[in-house]
Amino acid sequence: MLLFERLSDQSHMTELEKSIANYFLNVGHHLDKKSSRSIASELFVSPSTISRFCQLVGYSGFNQFKESYLKDLKYLDSHFQEINPNKPFSYQDKNMSIVNKLSGLYQETIRDTVELMHHDSLQKATQLLINKQTIIIGSAGDTLEMAETFKNRMLKIGKSVQVERRTDNLFYQASIAGQHSCFILISYSGEVDGILRTAKILKERKIPFFVLTSYGNNKLSDLSPLSLFLSTREKLVDNLGNFSSLLSVSFIFDALYANIFSHNFDYNYNKKISMVRDYEKKRRSNNPVIKDGY
Known part of the structure; x- marks a missing residue:
């Protein structure tokens, strides 16, 4: 907050x-x-x-x-001097007017998220994910969908990610996890009880974790040894659809995946292409722009 x-x-x-x-x-x-x-x-x-x-x-x-x-x-x-992240469009806007305003919101959100990133924090989070055998992600709400996309990408380069959708099971996972595991906890407010209880048990058991949360003081960032901050412009409830905060979560996951991929670029690229080709044998297109060269 x-x-x-x-x-x-x-x-x-x-x-x-x-x-x-x-x-x-x-x-x-x-x-x-x-x-x-x-x-x-x-x-x-x-x-x-x-x-x-x-x-x-x-x-x-x-x-x-x-x-x-x-x-x-x-x-x-x-940032956000010319657009309201809570109400980026109004009842008067239609079609392309809404599209252009959302485009402005997306650009501002990405810039804002990048400015809140620190090199050392991003590097520590990346290295933690590279070194650990199992990655467990916990959240509540729509951010779990971004976590699922991250999980799917990581699977194709040989990294095991679990997305825990129940906060009670997340707590139990934290209670039995070993040092081969690490956790990513997501909470925009940083005040969700189930997430806080998990953070406390991880801290007590010295299981490595980091959090994605809002910029400023909150209980979750106080508990965490490492925080990656989300663009913090939206109200918790009084907004039109959590456009900005969800985009910020998605961008941070993209940045983490890209940094992990880049750490061993050739190996990860070949592994991903090989795995996808084995499964997508019948996936073809006559469009020269998207057609693969094999």
Whole structure:
């Protein structure tokens, strides 16, 4: 969850805390030049009140809060200035107008996802998947379909992937898995109870895993030794179809598969082509663009 979402959720705040939260929601980039003492003076409160508020929303103090605030603000300013990821089209749009707006949404989502990727994190995740004999993926909802596509691709280069559709069985898998296994856990919110329980047992048993989740603090990323962040622009419910978050999941799986494939390119290419040819013996086309050369 981004800091700005926590500042906006004021249902459990006192009137004083709401006034401080609203100050931070509106101050924007000007916070860079401010101290807790100067803010306290503006709001007619003590500096310790500002520190306690920062602790209330999950930080050790004002300096850590300020660093996270400016980092999140930079992220939010980076993309999606001309399109709303929650409502990329309206009732007035039809046909090609919708297509063009979705095209813009897809482009922004990919750019956003790439900017959230870090070389070292991607490399660690790739190496983990290469080294482990069994890969188990757990999630809840539509992201399982992206996991199935990843599973099918990996199978054709000789890697065993299991997609566990039940969170109870995912937990049991984590409870009995050995060091030859690794897990990928997916949760956009990072707050799904069944996924969190699995992450906890994996951490306790020291079974390697990483997560695909939203950018910002959440319980799942706090538990995980490694996180690959999804484009984090959609509301959990108030959107037209989870276009952006699902695309981001799909893109990260594509990136993982491509990096694994590239690690031993010639071997994986020959293995995939050989296996597919053995099965697709009657698959033919007269279209010269898609026709295979054998």
